[in-house]
Amino acid sequence: MQEVKALKEIPKNVNHPNEELIKTHCSYCGMQCGMNLRVNTKTNKIIGVEPRYEWPVTEGKMCPKGVTAYQQTNHKDRLLKPLIRDDASKKGTKEGFREASWDEALDLIVKNFKALQEKHGDDTLSVYSGVSMTNEKCYLTGKFARVALKTKYIDYNGRFCMASAAGGSLRSLGVDRGSSLPWTDLHQTDCLFIAGSNTAECHPTSMYRVWEVQNRGGYLIVVDPRETPIARRADLHLDLKPGTDLALANCMVHLLIKNGHIDEEFINQHTNGFEETKELVALFTPEYTSEITGVSPEKLIRAAEIYGKAPNAIVMFARGVEQQSKGVDNVSAYINMALVSGKIGRPKSGVATFTGQGNGQGGREHGQKSDLLPGYRKITNPQHVKEVCEVWGIKPEEMPGPGVSAYELFELMDKKEIRGMYLLCSNPAVSAPNLNFVKNAMKNLDFMVCSDFYMSESAEFADVVLPSTTWSEDEGTVTNLEGRIIKINRAQKPLGECKTDWEIQIEIAKRYGKGKYFEHLKTAKDVADEFRLATKGGNADYSGATWEKIEKQNGVFWPCNEESVDGTPHMFLDKKFYHPDGKAKICALPYRPPGEEPDEQYPLRLTTGRVVYHYLSGNQTRRIPFLKDMCPEPYVEVHPELAAKYKIEHDQVIRLFTRRGEANYKVKITEAIRKDTVFVPYHFGHEQSINLLTNAALDPMSRMPEFKVCAAQIEKL
Amino acid sequence: MKKVLYIELENCIGCRSCLAACTQCGGHEQRNRNYVIDVNPFVDRQTMPMMCLHCENPPCARSCPVQAIQVHETGAVLSAMTEKCLGCQNCTIACPYGIPKFDVEQNLMYKCDLCIDRTKDGIPPMCASVCPTNTLQWVTEEELAVKKSQFRLNNGMMASMEDPYLENKTNVHVSLPGILEGKEKLF
Numbered sequence: 001m002q003e004v005k006a007l008k009e010i011p012k013n014v015n016h017p018n019e020e021l022i023k024t025h026c027s028y029c030g031m032q033c034g035m036n037l038r039v040n041t042k043t044n045k046i047i048g049v050e051p052r053y054e055w056p057v058t059e060g061k062m063c064p065k066g067v068t069a070y071q072q073t074n075h076k077d078r079l080l081k082p083l084i085r086d087d088a089s090k091k092g093t094k095e096g097f098r099e100a101s102w103d104e105a106l107d108l109i110v111k112n113f114k115a116l117q118e119k120h121g122d123d124t125l126s127v128y129s130g131v132s133m134t135n136e137k138c139y140l141t142g143k144f145a146r147v148a149l150k151t152k153y154i155d156y157n158g159r160f161c162m163a164s165a166a167g168g169s170l171r172s173l174g175v176d177r178g179s180s181l182p183w184t185d186l187h188q189t190d191c192l193f194i195a196g197s198n199t200a201e202c203h204p205t206s207m208y209r210v211w212e213v214q215n216r217g218g219y220l221i222v223v224d225p226r227e228t229p230i231a232r233r234a235d236l237h238l239d240l241k242p243g244t245d246l247a248l249a250n251c252m253v254h255l256l257i258k259n260g261h262i263d264e265e266f267i268n269q270h271t272n273g274f275e276e277t278k279e280l281v282a283l284f285t286p287e288y289t290s291e292i293t294g295v296s297p298e299k300l301i302r303a304a305e306i307y308g309k310a311p312n313a314i315v316m317f318a319r320g321v322e323q324q325s326k327g328v329d330n331v332s333a334y335i336n337m338a339l340v341s342g343k344i345g346r347p348k349s350g351v352a353t354f355t356g357q358g359n360g361q362g363g364r365e366h367g368q369k370s371d372l373l374p375g376y377r378k379i380t381n382p383q384h385v386k387e388v389c390e391v392w393g394i395k396p397e398e399m400p401g402p403g404v405s406a407y408e409l410f411e412l413m414d415k416k417e418i419r420g421m422y423l424l425c426s427n428p429a430v431s432a433p434n435l436n437f438v439k440n441a442m443k444n445l446d447f448m449v450c451s452d453f454y455m456s457e458s459a460e461f462a463d464v465v466l467p468s469t470t471w472s473e474d475e476g477t478v479t480n481l482e483g484r485i486i487k488i489n490r491a492q493k494p495l496g497e498c499k500t501d502w503e504i505q506i507e508i509a510k511r512y513g514k515g516k517y518f519e520h521l522k523t524a525k526d527v528a529d530e531f532r533l534a535t536k537g538g539n540a541d542y543s544g545a546t547w548e549k550i551e552k553q554n555g556v557f558w559p560c561n562e563e564s565v566d567g568t569p570h571m572f573l574d575k576k577f578y579h580p581d582g583k584a585k586i587c588a589l590p591y592r593p594p595g596e597e598p599d600e601q602y603p604l605r606l607t608t609g610r611v612v613y614h615y616l617s618g619n620q621t622r623r624i625p626f627l628k629d630m631c632p633e634p635y636v637e638v639h640p641e642l643a644a645k646y647k648i649e650h651d652q653v654i655r656l657f658t659r660r661g662e663a664n665y666k667v668k669i670t671e672a673i674r675k676d677t678v679f680v681p682y683h684f685g686h687e688q689s690i691n692l693l694t695n696a697a698l699d700p701m702s703r704m705p706e707f708k709v710c711a712a713q714i715e716k717l
Numbered sequence: 718m719k720k721v722l723y724i725e726l727e728n729c730i731g732c733r734s735c736l737a738a739c740t741q742c743g744g745h746e747q748r749n750r751n752y753v754i755d756v757n758p759f760v761d762r763q764t765m766p767m768m769c770l771h772c773e774n775p776p777c778a779r780s781c782p783v784q785a786i787q788v789h790e791t792g793a794v795l796s797a798m799t800e801k802c803l804g805c806q807n808c809t810i811a812c813p814y815g816i817p818k819f820d821v822e823q824n825l826m827y828k829c830d831l832c833i834d835r836t837k838d839g840i841p842p843m844c845a846s847v848c849p850t851n852t853l854q855w856v857t858e859e860e861l862a863v864k865k866s867q868f869r870l871n872n873g874m875m876a877s878m879e880d881p882y883l884e885n886k887t888n889v890h891v892s893l894p895g896i897l898e899g900k901e902k903l904f
Contacts, residue, residue, distance in 0.1 A: 011841050011855075014834065016743070048741055051846040062847040067737035190903050200730035204849035211728050211851060215867075215896075217903040229730035232762065233897075309904055612732045626737050640759070650759075669759055 011053045018042055021050055022491040026066040027471040028615045030355025030481035031205050033058040033066050037491040046070050046492050056554055057183050063204040065615055068624045072470055077454050077623050079467035080496025091443050091461055105464050110511040112447040116420045126153035126409050126418045130425035131363025134476030136524055139374055139531040140502045142367025147392055147517050148509035152400035156368040157426040159406035162360040163702035164322035165353040168331025172585050174578030175539050177483040178361050180350035180571040187212035189348045191219040191310035196320020200229035201612040203354050219306045227672040236303050240293040242607040243594030243709035245321045249333035251289035252304050254281040256340055261308025263342025270575045271339050273586040280588040312348035323707040325595040325697040332587040339586050345572035355481035362479030365540035370403035375538020391534045405703030407696055413441040423450045424501050429457035430617035430685045433705040434660050434696040456619045457685040467498045474500045475524045484555035485545045502527055594709045595697025602711035605677040608690050618683035634688050636665040637679040643669050648716055655715040661692035718857050722889040727896050728852040731764030735844035742843045743834045750829040769816040769829035770887035777808035777817050792888035793831035802826055813884050
């Protein structure tokens with residue numbers, strides 16, 4: 001059997017004169033592809049990219065975003081000085097800013113934040129952050145909100161990205177590490193069951209491993225309403241209606257049980273909840289499921305047969321199943337497949353989720369979430385609070401309680417319960433659902449600070465904009481989609497007057513009179529050392545993952561609780577799960593429809609997603625010439641039959657509208673979409689933003705909005 | 718060990734990483750010299766990289782009146798030499814694959830040189846280095862032989878381009894669509 005090629009001989013890199021290659025990782029998605037940044041040693045400028053062939057996860061491979069990522073650091077649009085807006089009437093536009101010194105900007109922030117807190121209480125401030133930043137920054141942001149600003153209102157954009165995957169894994173397995181196995185197992189398995197992931201466009205560098213499974217004679221099953229590039233070549237494409245995954249997953253479990261493709265010994269010894277689930281999924285016959293999902297019974301039966309018979313199989317999922325008002329249930333339902341068949345806790349078999357944001361994994365473990373503290377500790381657990389307080393040097397009674405989720409922060413801003421916001425590393429004015437409401441909520445703030453390295457759509461609502469650094473001007477660790485902690489290295493000194501986010505937060509904390517909790521942190525390494533200590537004893541234990549070890553081992557898989565151990569590439573090898581009794585939970589999950597179903601007035605289903613050329617809100621990638629040329633504007637995918645019904649043509653501009661908003665898009669006629677569904681990519685801002693239309697129906701557990709389905713209508717202009 | 722560029726067409730997802738990577742090669746001055754086309758955008762949405770096949774007897778070079786197009790000892794057909802190129806565009810007309818392009822401003826032809834500054838030292842060309850799908854692969858001749866034996870089409874033809882040629886033998890090898898046809902499944 002042939003191995004994937006580059007595992008044998010590692011190519012060399014080109015050595016250009018007067019250049020240094022800095023080993024690091026891409027700034028974008030959770031793949032965190034290894035790359036070398038080419039740095040001119042005379043000018044200290046990043047000038048290009050060279051593959052990093054020795055990186056075991058991606059072996060030098062990069063998508064078009066990765067190849068051009070280096071261009072963001074020295075881009076002409078970089079913010080180089082703090083900006084202050086004196087005229088609040090111009091909020092929501094790029095106008096009305098003036099350049100200011102750091103001292104003036106920081107003093108103004110502290111003065112206004114303090115005034116708001118004195119008048120309206122500590123919790124009138126909020127911190128809204130992101131997970132495209134290092135673990136160290138994520139950790140410090142949590143500490144900054146709770147220790148310096150003393151507010152309970154902190155949350156992050158992972159609510160729009162990974163929160164449901166986390167919730168499902170926690171409930172089923174007792175722990176949330178997105179992947180139970182390393183990516184280097186992927187191409188060695190016999191069956192990949194991939195649900196709700198446009199892998200080819202969102203995580204392209206996984207694709208050579210996916211194709212390798214088929215080249216070896218293995219199977220690829222894809223569940224997706226669209227015939228994406230990966231679905232096109234799949235052995236089986238289950239083209240379900242958006243928002244019906246839960247029924248499909250229950251049907252898979254039903255068929256696995258019915259056909260005897262289950263591992264009774266594993267179920268008896270290592271799981272709870274089987275009997276209850278068996279009873280519930282009995283309803284989900286292929287015929288009944290077909291009525292809900294629109295997938296033919298034959299396809300459902302064949303899919304379960306392939307997965308059931310596979311000696312090794314991996315169930316994988318992404319935002320397609322998670323960004324629903326039942327995202328957590330969807331995730332648990334798909335994990336059920338692995339649990340009833342015993343295909344978890346061994347190499348080449350398991351469950352894995354594709355992480356959207358660069359540090360979607362690490363970013364949710366270290367205290368940026370409203371209910372969590374570093375190391376995945378719960379803020380409602382007094383013992384956990386005590387452990388973290390010891391590291392931070394505060395008293396447990398000083399620790400603010402749990403706050404609310406990202407979207408709910410905007411609801412509180414609308415009600416004037418929150419009057420100030422410190423926003424960093426995120427662009428909710430594009431990425432949040434129901435945008436008209438969210439933008440009004442931001443406009444409604446008394447004082448808003450935005451830290452970013454470009455003028456984002458969200459920065460337009462700020463009173464003070466702080467110029468921060470790009471990923472290549474800072475150092476630290478991130479955790480990729482495998483759960484592998486990796487090292488980001490500094491390639492260039494910060495441009496202009498830019499500062500790293502952790503430096504900015506420490507500055508503000510000092511001016512806030514909280515210096516004693518922060519001023520010992522002089523370098524990123526200092527933050528890293530305190531951060532590792534703060535995770536010790538938690539589920540996500542990073543305490544043994546020193547920077548040196550990460551370099552030496554090509555990354556360290558958490559948990560890694562001792563410097564003397566290597567880490568944990570495969571989870572659950574001992575068949576021990578993280579619930580108190582050591583067993584996993586097979587969940588009985590009744591089906592429920594999406595928050596909004598098509599009706600006479602809005603007869604279509606709208607779903608959203610990505611294109612390969614852009615990352616998240618597009619604030620970074622829309623500025624890179626190559627990527628902008630390849631995809632300059634959004635479009636709406638319409639099936640030829642639907643187009644004929646509405647008498648609309650390719651490239652014609654139409655109006656798309658839902659109960660929440662409307663926007664105009666060019667039509668892209670394609671057979672890749674279902675006849676009852678339309679698709680629009682979400683990377684674009686202002687009037688082109690599809691999130692003006694999306695539904696903020698929240699999952700009851702993860703508080704993730706239902707980006708992936710709502711009722712819509714189109715109109716010819 | 719001699720390596721060759723091998724293209725497995727069906728793997729292509731249209732991400733155009735190869736184009737972006739091409740701009741990063743030394744001497745390419747941020748311009749890509751390879752292309753990806755949409756084969757049938759409304760129906761099957763298959764995309765296909767259009768790479769120079771580096772013919773053994775290249776028509777672009779044959780048609781050049783001033784020998785501006787040189788063939789490197791590795792087999793790579795190089796871009797037109799700036800000091801010789803007349804800008805007559807014979808090469809762009811002669812190539813059956815549409816690879817050489819003409820830069821009107823510089824009055825100069827430019828084409829893929831198989832990243833000669835890399836491949837002459839055994840380093841993979843940028844397009845194959847980054848290709849996330851293994852559509853573009855930099856393989857040894859032994860590995861190529863394995864590919865040929867692995868992927869047989871129903872019509873019994875070798876997948877890796879032996880025949881027919883549009884022009885003549887090429888240094889770059891292409892698998893025809895259908896590599897998984899007749900593939901024996903593991904179970």
